Amino acid sequence: xxxxxxxxxxxxxxxxxxxxxxxxxxxxxxxxxxxxxxxxxxxxxxxxxxxxxxxxxxxxxxxxxxxxxxxxxxxxxxxxxxxxxxxxxxxxxxxxxxxxxxxxxxxxxxxxxxxxxxxxxxxxxxxxxxxxxxxxxxxxxxxxxxxxxxxxxxxxxxxxxxxxxxxxxxxxxxxxxxxxxxxxxxxxxxxxxxxxxxxxxxxxxxxxxxxxxxxxxxxxxxxxxxxxxxxxxxxxxxxxxxxxxxxxxxxxxxxxxxxxxxxxxxxxxxxxxxxxxxxxxxxxxxxxxxxxxxxxxxxxxxxxxxxxxxxxxxxxxxxxxxx
Amino acid sequence: xxxxxxxxxxxxxxxxxxxxxxxxxxxxxxxxxxxxxxxxxxxxxxxxxxxxxxxxxxxxxxxxxxxxxxxxxxxxxxxxxxxxxxxxxxxxxxxxxxxxxxxxxxxxxxxxxxxxxxxxxxxxxxxxxxxxxxxxxxxxxxxxxxxxxxxxxxxxxxxxxxxxxxxxxxxxxxxxxxxxxxxxxxxxxxxxxxxxxxxxxxxxxxxxxxxxxxxxxxxxxxxxxxxxxxxxxxxxxxxxxxxxxxxxxxxxxxxxxxxxxxxxxx
Numbered sequence: 001x002x003x004x005x006x007x008x009x010x011x012x013x014x015x016x017x018x019x020x021x022x023x024x025x026x027x028x029x030x031x032x033x034x035x036x037x038x039x040x041x042x043x044x045x046x047x048x049x050x051x052x053x054x055x056x057x058x059x060x061x062x063x064x065x066x067x068x069x070x071x072x073x074x075x076x077x078x079x080x081x082x083x084x085x086x087x088x089x090x091x092x093x094x095x096x097x098x099x100x101x102x103x104x105x106x107x108x109x110x111x112x113x114x115x116x117x118x119x120x121x122x123x124x125x126x127x128x129x130x131x132x133x134x135x136x137x138x139x140x141x142x143x144x145x146x147x148x149x150x151x152x153x154x155x156x157x158x159x160x161x162x163x164x165x166x167x168x169x170x171x172x173x174x175x176x177x178x179x180x181x182x183x184x185x186x187x188x189x190x191x192x193x194x195x196x197x198x199x200x201x202x203x204x205x206x207x208x209x210x211x212x213x214x215x216x217x218x219x220x221x222x223x224x225x226x227x228x229x230x231x232x233x234x235x236x237x238x239x240x241x242x243x244x245x246x247x248x249x250x251x252x253x254x255x256x257x258x259x260x261x262x263x264x265x266x267x268x269x270x271x272x273x274x275x276x277x278x279x280x281x282x283x284x285x286x287x288x289x290x291x292x293x294x295x296x297x298x299x300x301x302x303x304x305x306x307x308x309x310x311x312x313x314x315x316x317x318x319x320x321x322x323x
Numbered sequence: 324x325x326x327x328x329x330x331x332x333x334x335x336x337x338x339x340x341x342x343x344x345x346x347x348x349x350x351x352x353x354x355x356x357x358x359x360x361x362x363x364x365x366x367x368x369x370x371x372x373x374x375x376x377x378x379x380x381x382x383x384x385x386x387x388x389x390x391x392x393x394x395x396x397x398x399x400x401x402x403x404x405x406x407x408x409x410x411x412x413x414x415x416x417x418x419x420x421x422x423x424x425x426x427x428x429x430x431x432x433x434x435x436x437x438x439x440x441x442x443x444x445x446x447x448x449x450x451x452x453x454x455x456x457x458x459x460x461x462x463x464x465x466x467x468x469x470x471x472x473x474x475x476x477x478x479x480x481x482x483x484x485x486x487x488x489x490x491x492x493x494x495x496x497x498x499x500x501x502x503x504x505x506x507x508x509x510x511x512x513x514x515x516x517x518x519x520x521x522x523x524x525x526x527x528x529x530x531x532x533x534x535x536x537x538x539x540x541x542x543x544x545x546x547x548x549x550x551x552x553x554x555x556x557x558x559x560x561x562x563x564x565x566x567x568x569x570x571x572x573x574x575x576x577x578x579x580x581x582x583x584x585x586x587x588x589x
Contacts, residue, residue, distance in 0.1 A: 014585065074417055076582045092581070094423035102421055109418040111336060113343045118336055125328045126424050 003047035004178060004210045005071065010080035012041040012066050040066040042234040043080070050177075051208040053200070055215070055225030055242070059320050063234040064214040065104075068180045071212070072102040084178055098127060100178045101171040105186030108167055110155045116166040117151035120173060127174035134173065141169045144199050161192035168196070172203065181213040185220055197223050218312040232320055242312070250315045252283040257296060258304040269295065278303075283310065329424065333432040341440050348437075352444045355397055360452070362516060363389035378521035383459030384547070388518055390458055391543045394445050396515065398438050399478045399538055403430050404489035404502050411492050411584070420581070427486060427573075434482065461548050469555050470546040476562040481538035483569035490573075493580040514540025520549070531558070534565045 018034040019025060041063040048054050058064045069075040071082060073089040073096065082089060087096035110119045124134045142148050145165045155163060164184065171179070181200070185193040201224055204211055215221055221228060221242070228245055230238040238245055254273070257266075257280045266272055269292050270284035284292045289307060296302060309315070341348055366385050370377045380388070410416045419426040488505050491498040510516050512535035519530045519540065530536045541558050544550050550558065 069417075072421060074420055074584065076584075092420075097421065097423035104414070104417070109421070111340060113340050114336060118339065122329070122332045122336055125325070125332050126422050128325055 001050065004050045004052075005046075005048035005082070005084050005212065007047070007067075007071070007082045008045050008080055009043045010041055010045070010067065010070060010082055011039065011043055011078045012063075012070060012075060013037045013039050013078045039234045041070070041077075041231075044231065044234070044236050046229050046236065046239050048210055048212060050210055051204070052227065053204055053211040053213060053224050055213055055221035055228040056231065057214070057221060057228050057316060058231040062231045064231055065182055066234075067231070068102060068182050068212065068214065072100060072180050073097065074102075098174060099176055100180070101174070101176040102180040102182065103167055103171045103184055105164065105183035108155070108163065110163075110166060110170055112156050113154055115152050115154055116147075116170060119155075120151070120170055123170055123173050129174055137173055137175060138169075141172060144202060145169050145195070161188045161195075164188060164192070164196065165199075168199065175207060176209065178210045179212070181211060181215075183215055184213070185215060185217055193217060193220065200224055218316065222312055230316075230319060237319065245319075246309045246312065246315050249319045250310055251286055251318070252310055253286055253289045254308050254310045255282045255284060255289075255292065255296075256280075256304075256306040256308070257282060257300075257302060260301045260303065264300065326428070329428065330432050333429060334436050337433045337436040338440065341437055348440065349444070352397075352441050355400075355441075356393060356445065356448045359389040359393040359396070359515070363456075366517065378518065380518060380520070381459065383457060385518075386456045387458035387460050387547055388543060388549075390449055390452055390456070391546055392515065392540065394442075394449055395474060395477070395543050396513075396539055397441050397445050398474065399481045399542075401430075401434055401482055401485045403434070404485050404492075404505070405499075407489035408492040408496065408498050412496070416584070420584075425577075427577075430486065431482070462546070463548060465552065466546050466548050469552075469559075470542055473542040473545045473555065473559060473562065476559060476566060477538045477542050480534060480562055480566040480569060483566065483573050484534050484538065487569055487573050487576055490576045490580050493583050509535045509539070512536055513538065514543070518544075532561055534569075537562045537565060 014037070015035050016038050017029075018036050019029055040061075044063070044067060056064045056067070066075065070077050071084055071089050073092045076090045085096065085099050087093055087099075089096065089100075110116050120138065123129075124131075129137070142151070145168060147165060147169050150158060150162050150166055155166065158166065168184065184200070185196050188196065197220055200211065200213070203209065211224075213220065213224060226241055228238070228240070228242050229236065230245065238248065252270075255270070258278050259280065260278065262278050264280070266280055266282055270282045270288075272280060273283050274281035282292075293305065293307065296305065363386060366377070366380070366389075367382050370380060370382050370385060375381060407416075410419075416426065419429065485505075488501060491501040495501065512519070512530045512533050514530075514536055519527045519536060522530065531541075537558060541550075541562070545555050545558070
């Protein structure tokens with residue numbers, strides 16, 4: 001089966017003016033303007049199969065949102081190719097735009113002053129959704145996102161989380177086959193993050209939609225994505241299962257130990273990253289894990305020990321720190 | 324049919340939005356009533372000082388000119404160019420571009436609903452000012468018949484012209500200077516500051532072929548009978564030509580603008 005999203009050597013460069021600080025430099029720039037080309041995305045290639053949820057990871061300015069904007073038809077690339085559902089996104093055919101949507105955590109498509117239900121009606125007309133299908137989808141989305149009481153309140157009177165739920169509802173009314181979610185849980189509290197995550201998962205399961213998701217919250221990625229694409233300074237660093245990312249980039253294991261002593265000195269065995277009473281968290285080099293564990297069992301009175309990979313945030317930190 | 328339904332629903336949404344900010348809207352509309360009244364008073368004073376006639380106008384015809392101008396300018400003006408840079412900067416346009424619908428359609432309905440709502444103020448203002456200021460109207464039936472198509476063409480032409488000016492925001496982050504240059508040109512050549520019959524002959528003749536006059540004062544002068552049927556016909560041909568030009572120009576500029584769009588701020 002052909003992939004739904006196919007990206008080949010996609011590059012987007014921006015011409016950025018170079019200006020030194022100071023009045024003299026400002027005057028000089030009137031006569032001698034200098035520009036530099038910044039590669040926001042450089043030779044990125046990947047494919048996504050139908051029904052996959054893929055996490056798109058990278059630090060700020062890595063090129064995640066730029067890639068998403070090219071795939072949703074908002075930006076024209078400088079070079080490279082991409083097809084989504086068989087369409088070239090930046091040609092912006094209406095037939096293509098009817099099959100996708102992009103939700104941006106910091107932007108909204110709903111009318112600020114009116115209840116979301118009013119804008120939904122306009123969405124229905126724009127996407128030519130038949131009445132019965134519209135009612136059915138709206139009911140389903142209202143149940144999944146718990147929208148019932150929100151649709152009659154002006155959007156500006158909703159909380160950030162409520163607004164994001166309404167945005168998601170509106171973005172999915174036409175049941176897009178491909179969704180680009182850019183920081184959908186940005187600024188939301190933990191409970192609301194869970195709700196949105198649960199919703200994205202169940203929507204994907206119900207409709208088999210393909211989802212490319214960016215998030216700064218690793219919990220989103222860990223909960224939703226089996227596969228991640230890591231991008232840094234515009235270039236692809238890793239594409240594969242999340243577990244493989246951890247195995248590849250985490251050079252340490254984390255040992256959580258409970259001892260009978262609150263003042264044991266474990267510094268010689270590894271890095272003590274946390275210490276709370278009788279509980280210690282120790283990071284040790286991966287290839288020394290067995291030796292350190294044996295040493296602890298032999299020389300200390302342990303009441304519990306757990307060996308885990310470090311949190312995904314630490315792994316990602318490691319990835320970007322080493323590159 | 325799809326577009327008709329979109330226009331209807333979009334118009335309803337915009338109507339509700341305009342009504343939410345009714346106080347702000349009233350202040351804007353009031354200022355638009357005031358502008359022609361101020362120019363009218365200035366030129367009436369000039370006419371009086373000149374012994375009752377200036378540039379072929381009397382106090383009464385000048386009053387009629389500015390009162391009709393007040394309504395026509397309201398029905399043909401747009402404000403889109405003043406907020407386009409904001410839309411790009413704040414990511415509003417990015418949101419609109421995700422829809423399978425050209426963003427111009429929203430502007431059409433937003434503009435049209437504002438005009439309709441505005442008439443609620445402009446018609447009573449026209450009647451009230453007519454009672455106090457005694458305009459001289461000399462209406463012939465053909466003037467009424469010609470007025471409607473000239474007004475429609477003026478509104479369509481001016482909308483596309485100003486939408487094209489708004490597109491400068493794709494090239495210049497700060498495009499208010501373009502908007503100001505356009506504003507000055509339109510104020511002068513449209514006949515809003517003074518009827519162009521008061522200009523030197525060569526300037527007046529040139530202004531009659533420019534879209535500024537054709538988009539504002541031409542329907543006014545058509546209704547008031549200042550133009551001969553031949554002049555009205557040739558004016559309508561010029562309007563149609565400008566309309567076709569701006570339609571093509573907007574399509575051309577837009578195709579380049581979306582390629583240039585940086586989707587910043589979104």
